Amino acid sequence: MSSTRRIGGRAAAVLALILGGLLVTASPAGAAETEGACFLHAVEDAKEAGLEGTELEEHVEEEVLACTQAPSPILPEVNEIIWGAFGFLVVFGFLFWKGYPAIKGAMNDRTEKIRTDIESAESARAEAEQVLSQYHGQLADARNEAARILEEARQDADAVRTERIAAIDGEIAEMRQRAAADVEASKTQALADLRGEITALALGAAERVVERNLDDATNRALIDSYIDSVGASS
């Protein structure tokens, strides 16, 4: 790139030198021969030719007329046609060979590059949208999974709680039964103890009352039957 610029700079400098030289050597932007200049030239020519008097006047008059009469502006000059044709054909040749194809090619390449870039961007965008969609899907799945796990945990907790409550209720019922049984056993024991005590008391009382002592077994049977009858009635 830098070497191209250097070459371009040198070429521009050379061209500037050539053009500058041509400009300096070119005639100024004035008209062609003026009448005065023509007259002077004609007089000089006549003197060099050794003319005098009427001949000199006639010669000068003819020369000035010929000199000041500019060529017709609608008749083409051969040199201008040739140089013009040469210049145009060189320009056309250059543009056909190099100028136009290079610029057009660069423009087409850039258009193609921009089109490719746009397509790539579209493709990347579609891919990103697809990834985003997948991500959203995965996020929704994860949320569902989390909700499911929470629900399961909640259900498990409920089941554990229910189970624990049932177990505790069972234990309570068992404890109650045990307590009731204990109470009943204590009651039975107490009744038995009471009965024995009463029997002993009653035997003592009866011995004293009856003063007759039956055999022990008969006494006990008699007393038990009496107590049973008392217990049933109470």
Added chain:
Amino acid sequence: MFALHFPPLGHIVDWPGFAGTEGAWYEVNKVVLVYLFALILTCLIFVLGNKKQLVPTGAQNLAEISVEFIDQQLIEPTVGHNERKWLPPFMLSLFFFIFFTNIFEVVPVIQMPANARIALPMFLALFSYVIYHGSGFKEHGPIGYLKHAVVPPGVPKAMLPLVMVIEFVSKFLVQPFSHTVRLFANLLAGHILLVTFAVLSAGLWTTEWYAVFLPLPAFAVVFFTAFEIMVSFLQAYVFTLLFGVYFGAAVSHEH
């Protein structure tokens, strides 16, 4: 009254040679110098513009705008879809070469539009003439092209002989003439205008009372200088566009 000396018409466009033998075919005068400038400037645009920046600037921008302008504003409307590789560079060459040879009308020191001389407009018009008629003959064949060119569709048979003569004269004889004169006369007229007002301004540069009128021609010189810049572009565009129109008409398969 103002003692003005206006140079003969021929003198304001006729330049003496400064290189080469006087009167020889290779003689170089100011007009030839303008051709050389136009050649160099046109080539420079496309040499310096041959870059591949994604966002074009400077010469690249100018070159690409020109190519797009020729393709889209000149070829597409006149020729339509184009497959000829030589056509865009040819029209590009026409446009730039004419534009640069015109614009030297307003370039200081030079101040001469090369197209105010008839040689270049005539050459370009004749060259274009050969190209568009040649392409027409190639596209349609000799008889087919003559029929295509001089027989417009839908013309009553009774009118056909007259119309054919008119079409023939118009397309084969008048077209190159009008193509030449349109460019040449516009540039010559512009040059004469500028010379006229410049001579008038110089004549009024005096201590006499009528010097009060000096601002008028002086302003006219400035105004017409700007106007000539527009004319330079416009005439290059018109010449190229007309070539496109003539070429499109010659090679088209529609009437």
